[in-house]
Amino acid sequence: GAGVSQTPSNKVTEKGKYVELRCDPISGHTALYWYRQSLGQGPEFLIYFQGTGAADDSGLPNDRFFAVRPEGSVSTLKIQRTERGDSAVYLCASSLGYGSNEQFFGPGTRLTVL
Amino acid sequence: AQTVTQSQPEMSVQEAETVTLSCTYDTSESDYYLFWYKQPPSRQMILVIRQEAYKQQNATENRFSVNFQKAAKSFSLKISDSQLGDAAMYFCASHEYNFNKFYFGSGTKLNVKP
Numbered sequence: 001g002a003g004v005s006q007t008p009s010n011k012v013t014e015k016g017k018y019v020e021l022r023c024d025p026i027s028g029h030t031a032l033y034w035y036r037q038s039l040g041q042g043p044e045f046l047i048y049f050q051g052t053g054a055a056d057d058s059g060l061p062n063d064r065f066f067a068v069r070p071e072g073s074v075s076t077l078k079i080q081r082t083e084r085g086d087s088a089v090y091l092c093a094s095s096l097g098y099g100s101n102e103q104f105f106g107p108g109t110r111l112t113v114l
Numbered sequence: 115a116q117t118v119t120q121s122q123p124e125m126s127v128q129e130a131e132t133v134t135l136s137c138t139y140d141t142s143e144s145d146y147y148l149f150w151y152k153q154p155p156s157r158q159m160i161l162v163i164r165q166e167a168y169k170q171q172n173a174t175e176n177r178f179s180v181n182f183q184k185a186a187k188s189f190s191l192k193i194s195d196s197q198l199g200d201a202a203m204y205f206c207a208s209h210e211y212n213f214n215k216f217y218f219g220s221g222t223k224l225n226v227k228p
Contacts, residue, residue: 041221102161
């Protein structure tokens with residue numbers, strides 16, 4: 001199964017809670033991207049990893065959002081003190097790395113904050 | 115940074131007919147790529163077609179082709195012989211080579227009528 005996988009596929013939480021969203025990229029892909037897609041909108045860039053380091057985190061909306069990729073493979077997007085406005089689909093994508101322009105997307109995690 | 119604009123929130127086409135989806139972008143970069151992605155209700159983003167900015171020839175993929183007007187910063191998608199399975203959200207996107215970032219438009223919902 002060579003595609004990008006994301007877990008969970010759906011997450012319902014209460015306002016103020018902490019959530020973690022996981023992304024498993026395609027093996028060998030060094031670049032990993034997180035996007036947030038609100039209803040009726042296009043994906044909005046959050047953060048981009050090249051290997052283990054965050055090459056660009058300029059899209060993270062505030063300090064409640066944090067992402068890690070400790071071993072250069074799996075990545076976790078962490079949201080603290082969730083708010084209703086955080087409700088969206090969170091998409092992950094991976095690519096071969098710098099210079100590669102073909103992204104492969106996962107199916108996304110739909111986060112609902114009640 | 116780049117901006118990508120899709121001015122058609124929704125389009126409809128009769129099965130077997132041709133439809134064109136519009137996209138404009140703004141960039142100061144000289145090296146970039148442009149994409150059209152399809153997103154069905156399953157949320158899985160699927161690459162439809164890709165265009166290198168330095169190539170003058172318009173990309174084609176079977177029933178899908180683009181009209182790339184570099185000077186006008188326009189990148190439209192033409193779908194010929196539309197099929198029911200083409201119904202989905204379509205997103206135009208750009209990739210900045212130097213920053214390895216992707217930017218998406220707000221999408222066009224395509225309805226295909228039998």
